[in-house]
Amino acid sequence: MKYVHDDRGLYDPAVRETMGRFAEDTTAFEAAAAVRAAAHAVERLRAAGAEGRALSSGAVDLLLRLSNGEPAGVGELARAAGVSSRNVTGLVDTLEKAGMVVRAPDPADRRAVLVSITEGGLGWLDDFREPARLAMAAVFHGFSADDVAQLRDLCLRLVVNQRAVAARMGDTAPSTVD
Structure with a gap:
């Protein structure tokens, strides 16, 4: 999978093409796919950092x-x-x-x-501890401290939004964000 740049940053052409069949404006769908891909990437690095004791x-x-x-x-x-x-x-x-x-x-x-x-x-x-620290340093390579803090904020805002939607729908599943 190869990512390319446009005027708004990196994107996955395959995701954009697929989502284009579903919605005219694919930005939110692409962002959701990117969050999912990033979560998987972080989890793979975390597991690798466990050195076989995952x-x-x-x-x-x-x-x-x-x-x-x-x-x-x-x-x-x-x-x-x-x-x-x-x-x-x-x-x-x-x-x-x-x-x-x-x-x-x-x-x-x-x-x-x-x-x-x-x-x-x-x-x-x-x-x-040390393998996890190295894995996080690798996955956030090239990010400033402000970038990481902004990413954290944006991800938690997604969680807050999901929680609000779930509450409106009567879902009482637990959430880690208060």
């Missing part, structure tokens, strides 16, 4: 949330990550099998469990 971005997020040493409940982790409790339970299962987290009964609620990071999980994060 975890999903959701699992890494949980490890980071637990790295303060404080146990957390599944529901609390789900709310913080903006995902379902079922999703967190699956991630905890994976991390527990890998020896990176442990579950313990919640003394305040017999029906609940608390999740804690293990030394293995902390070690995995330590080993992942």
